[in-house]
Amino acid sequence: MNPQSTRREFLADVGRGMLVTTLGYEVAINLGLSPAIAAEAMDTLTFGSLEPLVCLMQETPVNRLLPALVEQMRSGADLRRLVAAAALANARTFGGEDYVGFHTVMALAPAYHMAQELPVDLQPLPVFKVLYRNTNRIQERGGRKDEVLHAVTPSSTPADQLTGEALRQAVRQKDTAAAEQILAAIARSSSDEAFNDVLWAVQDSTEVHRVVLPYRAWDLLGIIGQEQAQTLLRQSVRYCVKAESWPRGATPDEPRTILPKLLEEHHLLGRAPGDRPAEDAWVEQLSETFFKLTPTQAADAAASALAEGMSPADVGEAITLAANQLILRDQGRTPREEVVGKPPGSVHGDSIGVHACDSANAWRNLARVANSRNCFASLILGAYQVALDRKARGGDFLNWQPLPIQRHLDEIKSSEPDALLRDLDEAVRGNLQGKASALVHRYGELGNSP
Structure with missing residues (x-):
C-alpha cells in the first residue's frame, strides 16, 4: 500500500468502493458520499473477495513485498490465490499496454506450473520471483493512480451481432471502448465464446506478443477461474487496438487475406478437425516444409494437411519442430545489437529463435483449446509465422548448422x-x-x- 496511507485509510477506500459497487451510484450519493467519490468508485474495476490481495500486490512497497507474501501464506493464502491476485493487479494496472507488464503477466502461469514440479518447501520460489517483478513494475509505472482498466458497460448490440467479426472490426477501427463493450457482452454469456471471438482480432497479425498474450491469459484462467476471462482478455483487445497504429512492415496485413482465402479454398469452415495420426517421418517432412518454404507456402501446406484430416496435434508438432530448428541454428545477436545483459552471440529473450518458439508454442496451444475454426486458423498462421521468422529478421538459417555440432x-x-x-x-x-x-x-x- 502507499507508504503514506494508514491501514485504516486503506480499508476505508476499499470499503467505499465496495459500498458504491453494491448499492449503486444514486443510493451512494443519498447516503452521503460525494459525487466525485461515488463516480470514481463506480468506474473502478474491483475483484470481490480478492480485492484486498490485489491491492496488496499493487501498493505494498516492493522492499516489503516478500515478507508480506510469506505472511499471506502463513495466514492461509495458497500460491494459486497469490497468482490470481497478481494477474488481476497486473491487468488492472497495465491493460496489456506496458512491455514489461505484459511480459510479467505472461510469466505467471509458467511460474505456477514450475512450482508444482518442485518439493513443497521450494514451490514459492519461482512464483515469488515473478510476483516481485510484477509489483516492482506496477510501482515504477505509478501504481493505482494510473490504472488502465476500469469498469466497462457491456454493449447493447443484439446478441446475434456479438461476434468475433464485430469485435475485430472495432479493433481495426481503433475503437477501444466499442471493442471492450462487445467483449464484455460476449463474456457475460460465455468465457469460451469470448476467448474464441478475441482470436478473430489476434489473427490479423502474427507478431509474437500479440499471439502469446491470449494463450497465456487462457492458461491463467485455468488457475484463477473462468469468471476472470473478460479482465484477462481485455489485455489482448487493447494490445491489438494499439497495434493498429504501429508502423507497418513489408507484409504486415498478409494474414488478413491469406487466412480467409485458405480456410475457404480448403473447405475448412464448418467442419471439425480430423484425427488421422501421423508417422514420425510425416511430421519430420512437414516440419522441413515449414522451415524451408515461404510463409504463404507454409500456410498452404498446413491448410492442406488439415483438409486431409490429419491430426491438429501432429501439424502443431511439425510447427514447433521447425521453430526448434530456428533456435538451434540461431547465431545470436550481432555486435551492433548488443545491449546490457545481451552480448554478441546471445540468444536470450527476444532472439529470432526464442521468439519463434514462443509463437509456435502459443499457436499450437491455442489450436488445442479453441473451437474448430480457430483451431485451423491457429495452425495455418503458426506455419506461416515460423516460415516468416526464418526470413523476416535476417540470418542465413538454411545454411547455419544446428546445435549440437x-x-x-x-x-x-x-x-x-x-x-x-x-x-x-x-x-x-x-x-x-x-x-x-x-x-x-x-x-x-x-x-x-x-
Missing part, C-alpha cells in the same frame, strides 16, 4: 544418466549453450527418461 558431441564422454545431468546443470549455469545441447542430445539418444 560434432565437436560438442565428441566432448561428451559419459553415458551414465546421472553424470550427464550433473554436467548439464554445470553447462547451463556456465552459459555453455553448445555443450548443454550436446548433453541433452546424448541423454535422449541413449533412451533416458525426459
Whole structure:
C-alpha cells in the first residue's frame, strides 16, 4: 500500500468502493458520499473477495513485498490465490499496454506450473520471483493512480451481432471502448465464446506478443477461474487496438487475406478437425516444409494437411519442430545489437529463435483449446509465422548448422544418466549453450527418461 496511507485509510477506500459497487451510484450519493467519490468508485474495476490481495500486490512497497507474501501464506493464502491476485493487479494496472507488464503477466502461469514440479518447501520460489517483478513494475509505472482498466458497460448490440467479426472490426477501427463493450457482452454469456471471438482480432497479425498474450491469459484462467476471462482478455483487445497504429512492415496485413482465402479454398469452415495420426517421418517432412518454404507456402501446406484430416496435434508438432530448428541454428545477436545483459552471440529473450518458439508454442496451444475454426486458423498462421521468422529478421538459417555440432558431441564422454545431468546443470549455469545441447542430445539418444 502507499507508504503514506494508514491501514485504516486503506480499508476505508476499499470499503467505499465496495459500498458504491453494491448499492449503486444514486443510493451512494443519498447516503452521503460525494459525487466525485461515488463516480470514481463506480468506474473502478474491483475483484470481490480478492480485492484486498490485489491491492496488496499493487501498493505494498516492493522492499516489503516478500515478507508480506510469506505472511499471506502463513495466514492461509495458497500460491494459486497469490497468482490470481497478481494477474488481476497486473491487468488492472497495465491493460496489456506496458512491455514489461505484459511480459510479467505472461510469466505467471509458467511460474505456477514450475512450482508444482518442485518439493513443497521450494514451490514459492519461482512464483515469488515473478510476483516481485510484477509489483516492482506496477510501482515504477505509478501504481493505482494510473490504472488502465476500469469498469466497462457491456454493449447493447443484439446478441446475434456479438461476434468475433464485430469485435475485430472495432479493433481495426481503433475503437477501444466499442471493442471492450462487445467483449464484455460476449463474456457475460460465455468465457469460451469470448476467448474464441478475441482470436478473430489476434489473427490479423502474427507478431509474437500479440499471439502469446491470449494463450497465456487462457492458461491463467485455468488457475484463477473462468469468471476472470473478460479482465484477462481485455489485455489482448487493447494490445491489438494499439497495434493498429504501429508502423507497418513489408507484409504486415498478409494474414488478413491469406487466412480467409485458405480456410475457404480448403473447405475448412464448418467442419471439425480430423484425427488421422501421423508417422514420425510425416511430421519430420512437414516440419522441413515449414522451415524451408515461404510463409504463404507454409500456410498452404498446413491448410492442406488439415483438409486431409490429419491430426491438429501432429501439424502443431511439425510447427514447433521447425521453430526448434530456428533456435538451434540461431547465431545470436550481432555486435551492433548488443545491449546490457545481451552480448554478441546471445540468444536470450527476444532472439529470432526464442521468439519463434514462443509463437509456435502459443499457436499450437491455442489450436488445442479453441473451437474448430480457430483451431485451423491457429495452425495455418503458426506455419506461416515460423516460415516468416526464418526470413523476416535476417540470418542465413538454411545454411547455419544446428546445435549440437560434432565437436560438442565428441566432448561428451559419459553415458551414465546421472553424470550427464550433473554436467548439464554445470553447462547451463556456465552459459555453455553448445555443450548443454550436446548433453541433452546424448541423454535422449541413449533412451533416458525426459
